Amino acid sequence: MMRMILVGPPGAGKGTQAARLVERYGFVHLSTGDMLRAATKAGTELGKRAHEFMKDGKLVPDELVIAMTIERIGQDDCKAGFMLDGFPRTLPQAEALDAALDAAGTKLDAVVLIEVPDYKIVGRITGRRSDPVTGKIYHLEFDPPPPGVADRVVLRADDNEEACKQRLKKYHSETAPVIPYYGAKGILRRVDGDTTPDGVARGIAAILGA
Numbered sequence: 191m192m193r194m195i196l197v198g199p200p201g202a203g204k205g206t207q208a209a210r211l212v213e214r215y216g217f218v219h220l221s222t223g224d225m226l227r228a229a230t231k232a233g234t235e236l237g238k239r240a241h242e243f244m245k246d247g248k249l250v251p252d253e254l255v256i257a258m259t260i261e262r263i264g265q266d267d268c269k270a271g272f273m274l275d276g277f278p279r280t281l282p283q284a285e286a287l288d289a290a291l292d293a294a295g296t297k298l299d300a301v302v303l304i305e306v307p308d309y310k311i312v313g314r315i316t317g318r319r320s321d322p323v324t325g326k327i328y329h330l331e332f333d334p335p336p337p338g339v340a341d342r343v344v345l346r347a348d349d350n351e352e353a354c355k356q357r358l359k360k361y362h363s364e365t366a367p368v369i370p371y372y373g374a375k376g377i378l379r380r381v382d383g384d385t386t387p388d389g390v391a392r393g394i395a396a397i398l399g400a
């Protein structure tokens with residue numbers, strides 16, 4: 191088991207690859223986007239506040255996301271390791287994570303950056319559909335949902351072109367600085383995300399080893 195992070199722009203394929211990594215390595219997958227959407231669906235105070243930012247493609251304030259994530263990685267199922275997807279997204283989040291791991295006497299093993307050029311992002315996001323029953327992610331063009339599933343797939347509230355552009359802007363201004371932060375620690379690994387999902391999975395497997 192290990193403690194790792196998947197980082198990359200919106201639509202890079204973090205969720206797609208996370209599902210494969212869970213299957214292959216049995217990682218505990220923690221997606222802050224999924225956690226926040228679940229809170230919104232459940233109608234909690236955190237969910238209501240988060241939704242106001244998420245629907246427009248803005249980042250949810252650090253204090254909300256940090257508290258939620260640090261609490262989650264402190265739970266028993268994360269003791270042996272975890273795979274974070276969508277966190278950290280700002281330098282203060284990266285520093286808060288390090289401080290929490292430090293206090294627990296542990297540290298990160300790897301940060302995998304999935305690189306996809308900006309011009310590919312909007313098409314990936316606006317074509318994405320997910321199955322509300324299984325949670326599986328599809329793409330209308332690249333990975334179409336099969337018959338029987340196609341009529342129930344849904345579009346995420348922030349998967350319109352305008353919110354997507356805002357998310358990409360935030361990625362470059364707020365999240366990109368965490369890349370050199372982890373580079374300086376010697377744990378950053380880059381993988382080409384501009385290829386097939388199988389190709390990306392092979393790239394990540396090569397990084398993580400057997």
Ligand code: AP5
Pocket residue numbers: 198199200201202203204205206207222223224226243244245247248249250251252255275276277278279283314315317318319327328329330332333348357383384385386387388390
């Ligand atoms: P979050 O849910 O984390 O969204 P995101 O980072 O924008 O990433 P996505 O889920 O959109 O994309 P992905 O990389 O998982 O791609 P996917 O595999 O689905 O966050 C949403 C919002 O929550 C944020 O905007 C923010 O408001 C808030 N939030 C979350 N965490 C936060 C934090 N830490 N701090 C503050 N706010 C936070 O793939 C996309 C599509 O492409 C799919 O249709 C898929 O089938 C297709 N696809 C995948 N791989 C390939 C491939 N190789 N080739 C072709 N198509 C592919």
